[in-house]
Amino acid sequence: MAEKTKAKARPEDALAFLKQEHKALETLSRAFDAALSSEASEKVILGLVADILKGLRTHTRLEEDVFYPVLIETEVVEEPVVLVNMEQHHVWDLIMNDLEATDVSDPRFIPRIIVLVEYALEHMQEEEEELFPEVRRLLGKEALLEMGQVLRDARERLG
Numbered sequence: 001m002a003e004k005t006k007a008k009a010r011p012e013d014a015l016a017f018l019k020q021e022h023k024a025l026e027t028l029s030r031a032f033d034a035a036l037s038s039e040a041s042e043k044v045i046l047g048l049v050a051d052i053l054k055g056l057r058t059h060t061r062l063e064e065d066v067f068y069p070v071l072i073e074t075e076v077v078e079e080p081v082v083l084v085n086m087e088q089h090h091v092w093d094l095i096m097n098d099l100e101a102t103d104v105s106d107p108r109f110i111p112r113i114i115v116l117v118e119y120a121l122e123h124m125q126e127e128e129e130e131l132f133p134e135v136r137r138l139l140g141k142e143a144l145l146e147m148g149q150v151l152r153d154a155r156e157r158l159g
């Protein structure tokens with residue numbers, strides 16, 4: 001039942017779908033900040049970290065497998081713009097790789113998450129302010145609905 005509600009709540013339009021994912025990261029980031037400032041248990045903090053990492057990895061896959069290739073194929077934005085976005089995702093990957101090699105007791109563990117989330121939110125804000133309006137204008141409603149379906153299907157597969 002919960003699964004059905006979740007699936008139903010996913011927007012049909014590709015850009016609305018991606019924005020919903022951005023919002024989910026924002027919500028997690030706020031919960032993470034609140035957990036840190038209220039000195040929540042390590043279990044709670046690590047649970048939020050795991051959700052943030054999973055969310056970022058899934059989001060990167062969806063954009064790099066579905067969204068960005070369409071932008072390049074249809075030439076709605078210049079390829080270098082898409083490549084810059086992909087490099088920003090790549091920086092997240094580098095930080096996430098560092099994190100995997102960082103023990104939780106290491107004083108750099110939490111700062112690494114903070115920097116990762118800061119970078120990710122900044123990238124997402126840029127996408128929403130600079131990239132999405134252009135894509136909406138040039139790609140059109142039909143194509144965005146079609147892409148939304150592909151994104152929802154891919155999201156289901158990634159779990």
Ligand SMILES: [Fe+2]
Binds near residue numbers: 063085089123
């Ligand atoms: Fe992105």
Ligand SMILES: [Fe+2]
Binds near residue numbers: 127
């Ligand atoms: Fe994004």
